[in-house]
Amino acid sequence: MLTWRPGTHGTGAEKDRPVGIAIAHQTNDGSEYSLEGGSSGAGRSSAASPESVPLANENDAGPPISIDSIVSALVGNQTGAAENASGLDGSSGNGLSGEGGSANSTGRGPGKGSKSKADFFGLVGSGSSFAYVMDRSDSMNSYEGAPLRYAKRELLKSLESLNEYNQFQVVFYNDSLSPMSSRMIFATESNKSRAANFVRNMPGDGGTAHLPALRQALAMSPEVLFFLTDADDPRLSMAQLLDIQRLTEISRTTIHTVQFNLGPAANDGSWIRKLAEMNRGTYKYIDVTTINQPPDK
Numbered sequence: 001m002l003t004w005r006p007g008t009h010g011t012g013a014e015k016d017r018p019v020g021i022a023i024a025h026q027t028n029d030g031s032e033y034s035l036e037g038g039s040s041g042a043g044r045s046s047a048a049s050p051e052s053v054p055l056a057n058e059n060d061a062g063p064p065i066s067i068d069s070i071v072s073a074l075v076g077n078q079t080g081a082a083e084n085a086s087g088l089d090g091s092s093g094n095g096l097s098g099e100g101g102s103a104n105s106t107g108r109g110p111g112k113g114s115k116s117k118a119d120f121f122g123l124v125g126s127g128s129s130f131a132y133v134m135d136r137s138d139s140m141n142s143y144e145g146a147p148l149r150y151a152k153r154e155l156l157k158s159l160e161s162l163n164e165y166n167q168f169q170v171v172f173y174n175d176s177l178s179p180m181s182s183r184m185i186f187a188t189e190s191n192k193s194r195a196a197n198f199v200r201n202m203p204g205d206g207g208t209a210h211l212p213a214l215r216q217a218l219a220m221s222p223e224v225l226f227f228l229t230d231a232d233d234p235r236l237s238m239a240q241l242l243d244i245q246r247l248t249e250i251s252r253t254t255i256h257t258v259q260f261n262l263g264p265a266a267n268d269g270s271w272i273r274k275l276a277e278m279n280r281g282t283y284k285y286i287d288v289t290t291i292n293q294p295p296d297k
Helices: 067-086 138-160 189-200 210-218 238-251 270-277
Strands: 021-027 030-036 116-120 123-127 129-135 167-173 177-179 224-229 254-261 283-287
Touching (some): 116 138, 116 224, 123 254, 129 210, 238 270
Parallel strands (some): 129 167, 224 254
Antiparallel strands (some): 167 177
16 A cells, blocks of 8 residues: 655745845934835835844844945955055065066066166167176187176176166076076175176186077076177087077077177178077177277276
């Protein structure tokens, strides 16, 4: 034998109650409540008490809610988020001294990442970050050391022209690398002083390996890279030049090149000129026999 019993869903036998929005108005005579929505009989009542408005089951009532506190919290959160996004709270990802990260960033006025111009042997680069890749092989000691002295003098002049919101790096190389640090640093007075000591004390010796120095500098993503060498050999192949071009397209780096040599230019600049042309830069040749620069004091 089967027994069938109808089931009850919802509120069962309980009466449906009107649902709506209760609006409270403060007046001189007390609180005035009105109920919008719900049953057609719900309307406005003057000077009614809160108990007269059937808002919810008594057992479901929680602590009173303050509309003012909710609005204040929402406005406060939005303001805090806006300040953090814009940097108005005075904080920033990197300080203005010490080491920075990747250098490519958009500045807001005269602040971190603001652009300026740097002049190196008459080649002008515009950006917020600058890398100097300097050949210090033994051949830079030729002509009584004039090439290396001249290169150091122009490098220090260029570094001194940077403002504290710019970033820079110096990579000396021969057959090994001698970077000033492992990443870009801000051009504060203390860092420029450190750079001056680093540059002045760098000797010229050893062989020449161009490619590792270029790759190390490009890994720091400078906006402008100045490259100086007096060595046509070892030549960079077209495959190596294309590899460098691929890296500059990623970092959006412009490469300017300076070639030292004895006497008038024997060729059209070879791969050193090509390196600049392939990376939005300018090539310059300097005859070191025309240099008339006394030794550093």
